[in-house]
Amino acid sequence: MSSATGTVTIQQPLNYRAGARVQPADGGQVEEVYEPATGRVLCKLPCSGEKEVDLAVQSAKAAFKIWSQMSGMERCRVMLEAARIIREQREEIATMETINNGKSIFEARVDIDISWQCLEYYAGLAGSLAGEHIQLPGGCFGYTRREPLGVCVGIGAWNYPFQIACWKAGPALACGNAMVFKPSPFTPVSVVRLAEIFTEAGVPKGLFNVVQGGAATGQFLCHHPDVAKISFTGSVPTGMKIMEMAAKGIKPVTLELGGKSPLIIFSDCSLENAVNGALMANFLTQGEVCCNGTRVFVERKILDTFTKEVVKRTQKIKIGDPLLEDTRMGALINRPHLNRVQGFIKQAKEQGAEVLCGGDLYVPDDPKLKNGYYMRPCVLGNCKDDMTCVKEEIFGPVMSILPFDTEEEVLERANATKYGLAGGVFTRDIQKAHRVVAALKAGMCFINNYNGSPVELPFGGYKSSGFGRENGRAAIEYYSQLKTVCVEMGDVESVF
Ligand SMILES: NC(=O)c1ccc[n+]([C@@H]2O[C@H](COP(=O)([O-])OP(=O)(O)OC[C@H]3O[C@@H](n4cnc5c(N)ncnc54)[C@H](O)[C@@H]3O)[C@@H](O)[C@H]2O)c1
Numbered sequence: 467m468s469s470a471t472g473t474v475t476i477q478q479p480l481n482y483r484a485g486a487r488v489q490p491a492d493g494g495q496v497e498e499v500y501e502p503a504t505g506r507v508l509c510k511l512p513c514s515g516e517k518e519v520d521l522a523v524q525s526a527k528a529a530f531k532i533w534s535q536m537s538g539m540e541r542c543r544v545m546l547e548a549a550r551i552i553r554e555q556r557e558e559i560a561t562m563e564t565i566n567n568g569k570s571i572f573e574a575r576v577d578i579d580i581s582w583q584c585l586e587y588y589a590g591l592a593g594s595l596a597g598e599h600i601q602l603p604g605g606c607f608g609y610t611r612r613e614p615l616g617v618c619v620g621i622g623a624w625n626y627p628f629q630i631a632c633w634k635a636g637p638a639l640a641c642g643n644a645m646v647f648k649p650s651p652f653t654p655v656s657v658v659r660l661a662e663i664f665t666e667a668g669v670p671k672g673l674f675n676v677v678q679g680g681a682a683t684g685q686f687l688c689h690h691p692d693v694a695k696i697s698f699t700g701s702v703p704t705g706m707k708i709m710e711m712a713a714k715g716i717k718p719v720t721l722e723l724g725g726k727s728p729l730i731i732f733s734d735c736s737l738e739n740a741v742n743g744a745l746m747a748n749f750l751t752q753g754e755v756c757c758n759g760t761r762v763f764v765e766r767k768i769l770d771t772f773t774k775e776v777v778k779r780t781q782k783i784k785i786g787d788p789l790l791e792d793t794r795m796g797a798l799i800n801r802p803h804l805n806r807v808q809g810f811i812k813q814a815k816e817q818g819a820e821v822l823c824g825g826d827l828y829v830p831d832d833p834k835l836k837n838g839y840y841m842r843p844c845v846l847g848n849c850k851d852d853m854t855c856v857k858e859e860i861f862g863p864v865m866s867i868l869p870f871d872t873e874e875e876v877l878e879r880a881n882a883t884k885y886g887l888a889g890g891v892f893t894r895d896i897q898k899a900h901r902v903v904a905a906l907k908a909g910m911c912f913i914n915n916y917n918g919s920p921v922e923l924p925f926g927g928y929k930s931s932g933f934g935r936e937n938g939r940a941a942i943e944y945y946s947q948l949k950t951v952c953v954e955m956g957d958v959e960s961v962f
């Protein structure tokens with residue numbers, strides 16, 4: 467694949483089943499896949515139908531029989547090899563991700579690093595997954611076995627296509643499961659590469675399969691009777707549908723959903739760190755990040771200084787061709803989403819917010835980028851808690867600044883949302899920092915930084931942002947089940 471923006475077309479099939487790329491066995495609907503940087507069509511994507519979904523699930527079932535019988539150490543070695551291949555092919559995978567998603571190559575490389583680190587981390591855990599031995603009266607005892615679930619379905623969003631697949635496949639495979647993964651139809655390209663890498667690394671053919679498509683394909687997966695678990699990353703409305711479908715089959719679910727997270731900046735912070743933190747909390751991946759701290763609460767004493775500095779730094783963000791080394795903001799995922807983000811900014815103005823910078827469309831000088839989906843990152847001032855831009859997840863580069871006066875007040879306002887994915891605080895007062903994060907009703911909290919994601923730390927939401935956890939030891943709970951064995955060492959005393 468040539469790697470310059472505007473030159474790539476994808477020819478190979480994007481489904482993956484039984485260890486090979488395949489065209490779907492059925493379907494019908496075809497989606498156009500775009501290169502956000504140029505607006506060009508990268509490929510036409512045939513969406514998989516019920517038959518293809520079944521073939522992928524059967525392929526996973528067959529591989530599960532082999533993989534689940536291997537020892538943790540054997541699985542560890544294969545997963546480490548997959549991590550090594552990803553590391554080796556980091557540049558090629560990051561380039562694909564940039565071309566299909568629109569994020570800067572600088573960021574895509576970080577995503578790929580987080581991806582192989584995730585596989586390494588769970589490879590490390592695979593060998594030590596174990597139950598307990600429990601002594602009982604009379605020499606009897608019991609023990610628990612941590613067993614895999616079976617065929618797990620992963621359904622992903624378009625903002626971190628490769629990374630989301632690794633965050634699900636890592637713990638799933640380490641526990642001995644097989645997986646059928648469906649990426650977003652907007653970003654179908656890179657996950658198939660992950661499937662190939664698993665095969666190259668030595669997993670049984672069919673252990674990790676990819677089916678492509680949108681809602682209909684996802685529904686076939688969720689309803690499939692041989693699917694044991696669904697792990698979903700996406701919006702709250704789709705998450706609700708997934709949970710309903712899972713309920714019908716009594717299938718456990720992990721839901722990684724949206725957010726509208728608070729970032730609280732106290733006047734005793736390091737201003738430079740707080741400004742850097744606010745930029746990291748809002749503008750990675752063109753603001754299309756679930757855990758972004760888009761409600762930036764600033765203690766009134768430093769509101770003007772903070773706002774001036776944030777605006778100055780936001781205006782300097784280099785927008786443009788995402789494959790260029792110095793680009794820090796690429797293109798949004800597609801035209802409808804760009805229009806939606808623009809709509810939020812228009813509504814914010816109508817409701818009284820002040821656009822302090824950006825928010826308008828950006829047309830790069832390079833003619834090949836003129837149909838790309840670019841906008842200038844936006845900072846909104848004069849925001850109020852009841853404005854739509856402060857209440858709803860925009861999923862674009864839009865920061866809302868909100869002044870506050872007291873800790874008690876800001877905590878109440880920060881928690882007054884249906885979401886609970888993340889939150890952050892900047893202060894030099896260590897007691898205040900811990901007090902504040904303890905009071906935040908959010909699953910992922912940051913003190914004096916924002917949006918780092920070491921794979922060792924569990925990640926997931928409270929309230930409508932979902933449940934279950936990815937990353938860290940915690941994820942093992944969500945991809946395994948506990949069997950208890952009760953052992954009698956004496957005779958059976960019957961009461962009958
Ligand atoms: N919490 C997290 O870890 C996390 C990470 C990334 C994105 N997100 C959230 O994802 C959203 C953006 O992603 P999106 O626009 O792709 O979300 P989405 O809900 O529209 O789609 C997510 C996935 O679900 C599939 N899908 C849609 N309808 C379905 C149905 N009825 N049955 C089965 N599958 C279906 C889509 O094809 C896609 O693969 C944002 O809300 C963002 O916050 C959350």
Ligand SMILES: C[N+](C)(C)CCCC=O
Pocket residue numbers: 625626750754755756757917918919
């Ligand atoms: C890697 N980040 C920046 C923490 C994003 C995690 C996935 C959320 O959309």
